[in-house]
Amino acid sequence: MWDNAPLLRTLANFLFGLSLVLMLYGAVRYVLRLPVFPLNTVALSVAPQQVPVELLERVVREQVRGNFFSVDMKRARLAFEQLPWVRKVSVRRKFPWSLEVELEEHVALARWNGVALVNTHGEVFTVPRENDITAQVLPAFIGQPDTSAQMAKLYVELSRTLQPLQQQVAQMSLSPRFAWQARLGNGMVLELGREQMQQRMARFVEVYPYSLATLAGDVTHVDLRYRNGFAARLPNGLAVQKKQASGNKV
Numbered sequence: 495m496w497d498n499a500p501l502l503r504t505l506a507n508f509l510f511g512l513s514l515v516l517m518l519y520g521a522v523r524y525v526l527r528l529p530v531f532p533l534n535t536v537a538l539s540v541a542p543q544q545v546p547v548e549l550l551e552r553v554v555r556e557q558v559r560g561n562f563f564s565v566d567m568k569r570a571r572l573a574f575e576q577l578p579w580v581r582k583v584s585v586r587r588k589f590p591w592s593l594e595v596e597l598e599e600h601v602a603l604a605r606w607n608g609v610a611l612v613n614t615h616g617e618v619f620t621v622p623r624e625n626d627i628t629a630q631v632l633p634a635f636i637g638q639p640d641t642s643a644q645m646a647k648l649y650v651e652l653s654r655t656l657q658p659l660q661q662q663v664a665q666m667s668l669s670p671r672f673a674w675q676a677r678l679g680n681g682m683v684l685e686l687g688r689e690q691m692q693q694r695m696a697r698f699v700e701v702y703p704y705s706l707a708t709l710a711g712d713v714t715h716v717d718l719r720y721r722n723g724f725a726a727r728l729p730n731g732l733a734v735q736k737k738q739a740s741g742n743k744v
Contacts, residue, residue, distance in 0.1 A: 533562050535592035544579035544599050553577065562591045570595075578621040581613065603646055604635045604666075616643030636667040644668075648691060652676060655695045659702060687719040694718040 536554045557573035558565060567585050574583040574595060582598040600613040610620045612635055635645050645666060652663055656678070665677040674686040676695075686694055698718055715727040 537594050539596040545577055549577050604633045606635050612642050616646035618642045633663055634665040651692050652695050658699055683715045685717045685719055
């Protein structure tokens with residue numbers, strides 16, 4: 495090997511090239527870490543509505559370290575994502591010397607089983623009690639595991655159907671047998687069953703002004719699980735049954 499001049503020249507050139515690459519790499523790392531590339535600003539693309547400003551400032555002070563080139567973007571993003579009310583975060587460098595943070599906040603749609611919240615995407619999330627700053631009164635979802643998206647979708651559909659009656663769903667329940675029940679803002683409970691929930695609600699809304707409107711303050715419970723009608727129950731236990739509600743429940 496040692497008397498093979500071409501091989502030695504090739505090896506020498508390789509070692510020289512490797513040394514040069516390592517030197518350049520080290521030089522670039524050194525230059526990029528110099529204080530001449532300071533990170534001057536961390537800006538939010540949109541002002542937060544739910545996330546406390548003091549928590550955002552704490553993340554910037556404690557987790558955003560380094561200069562414009564050396565800052566750990568993944569660490570910064572994960573730190574912002576741990577804040578209450580934050581759903582998604584995007585962090586990117588913005589020339590000349592700043593970071594731009596884009597926060598997507600949870601928009602609360604309902605309360606979930608009394609211990610959490612459901613957002614408008616049907617996702618369950620939690621916030622510490624001191625950060626639960628939801629101003630509006632939210633409906634209550636009582637459901638089974640992994641059904642929050644299904645409940646959110648049906649809630650939106652039922653709310654749209656109820657608009658002619660100027661009523662809202664105050665509570666929606668899904669039993670272990672996957673039977674649906676809705677309680678309206680006036681206290682009336684509607685049994686929707688396990689299928690065709692939206693169609694049953696639409697049928698109820700269509701006939702309500704002609705059948706139950708005069709008894710609205712007295713009706714406590716309405717069973718919509720009939721093929722062609724429904725039955726209503728009064729506080730004294732009496733039943734008001736639509737004539738066409740004589741079909742079997744489904």
